[in-house]
Amino acid sequence: MTDQNGPQLTRIQQRNRERILEGALTAFSANGFRGATIDQIAEEAGLSKPNVLYYFGSKDEIHKTLLTALLDLWLAPMLSLDPDGEPLDEVLRYVSTKLDMSRDFPRESRLFAYEVLQGAPHLSEILGGRLRDLVDETVAVLTGWIDEGRLAKVDPHHLIFSIWALTQHYADFEVQVRAVLGPGHDPYAEAQVFLENLFRRMLAT
Amino acid sequence: MTDQNGPQLTRIQQRNRERILEGALTAFSANGFRGATIDQIAEEAGLSKPNVLYYFGSKDEIHKTLLTALLDLWLAPMLSLDPDGEPLDEVLRYVSTKLDMSRDFPRESRLFAYEVLQGAPHLSEILGGRLRDLVDETVAVLTGWIDEGRLAKVDPHHLIFSIWALTQHYADFEVQVRAVLGPGHDPYAEAQVFLENLFRRMLAT
DNA sequence: CCTCATCCTGACCATTTGGTCAATATTCGC
DNA sequence: GCGAATATTGACCAAATGGTCAGGATGAGG
Incomplete structure (x- = not known):
């Protein structure tokens, strides 16, 4: 249930994807999809915005994954x-x-x-x-x-x-x-x- | 309950304020505050965006009034x-x-x-x-x-x-x-x- | 019909925001 | 320790968006 059948994730990928989803949960649940910004998610996750986009191609993808x-x-x-x-x-x-x-x-x-x-x-x-x-x-x-x-x-x-x-x-x-x-x-x-x-x-x- | 104690509203004001609030209700209820745009409200109301802003000073004010x-x-x-x-x-x-x-x-x-x-x-x-x-x-x-x-x-x-x-x-x-x-x-x-x-x-x- | 207040709009502006990218830093397998 | 793969970032872009404004259109009263 925790990992899909996709390619193996490195330790860093696993950690950062988790952080992003955690930050996104906070952001989306507080302000809704439109109200949350990628910057906000990045800050919650302790990452830079481009780095967030490195792991998830788009805001939409983060939301859907979550x-x-x-x-x-x-x-x-x-x-x-x-x-x-x-x-x-x-x-x-x-x-x-x-x-x-x-x-x-x-x-x-x-x-x-x-x-x-x-x-x-x-x-x-x-x-x-x-x-x-x-x-x-x-x-x-x-x-x-x-x-x-x-x-x-x-x-x-x-x-x-x-x-x-x-x-x-x-x-x-x-x-x-x-x-x-x-x-x-x-x-x-x-x-x-x-x-x-x-x-x-x-x-x- | 329908009119505040403020200055008298002209017929046009009354009609347009009503249309705006009606449009805003549709927009806000469908997408939330952040998700709704003034353009969207204006379109619902059949008015131009600046005209909407002529009646209500800001998006916030529309929302609060509503x-x-x-x-x-x-x-x-x-x-x-x-x-x-x-x-x-x-x-x-x-x-x-x-x-x-x-x-x-x-x-x-x-x-x-x-x-x-x-x-x-x-x-x-x-x-x-x-x-x-x-x-x-x-x-x-x-x-x-x-x-x-x-x-x-x-x-x-x-x-x-x-x-x-x-x-x-x-x-x-x-x-x-x-x-x-x-x-x-x-x-x-x-x-x-x-x-x-x-x-x-x-x-x- | 004239005047004045009200009403309306196109053009414009600043900011926010989703997203890109080339360049740099870091990690990992060997 | 080295080269390749992975990770990270600052700078940047285009679109969307909230809001402004000068000037023109339209209505109401005389």
């Missing part, structure tokens, strides 16, 4: 749904894991948020392809559980959407959440309690 | 919560209205999404000021209902966040929702059913 590299990380939690597990526990674990990811990887969350907001110019094939397949699988599992009467009757697609919306909201709109809550709150801890409660009530049979 | 002009529209549904109404009905109506707004005003939703994603550089005072006050009022109403046992015990702040997240998701991430669902779906109609069910189950005592 998105595809992070997609697996981002979708992994959904794959961990165990069809043989206890339905409610499985869903709650998914929700909890996804919320942890919002807390621990807010930049990744915002990166995808910007991309989708913009109409997903670099992800459109994936949205209707791999992502959709992945969702379909999950929907099949959920539908099975619902048909067995082990989960309340809810639209499984929208159940998935609701999990995404509710968990990613805390990363993508973090400034709003914190501003509205005011000081003295731990948004993620509170959200864990709230969301477990929410999904427990919604999905109980 | 945000503040739309804030009332955006927050209105929350104000319609009737403390004397039936709690569950009131909340469900709020959810439904908010979802309708996602369907009918997706550009507005995305405009705010971009702004908050970016750290709300033009809204920070409002988030921690007027918005927070508004939320506090609503929280007070919800808390009252909960204390009276007319609503399930849930964190009222996070209840509000969940309403925002779940409804705005359908506007902000519409491409994703449609790509995953595939053709032959009406996301908003399905969401209405799903969300009513969700909140009914979550909030029933």
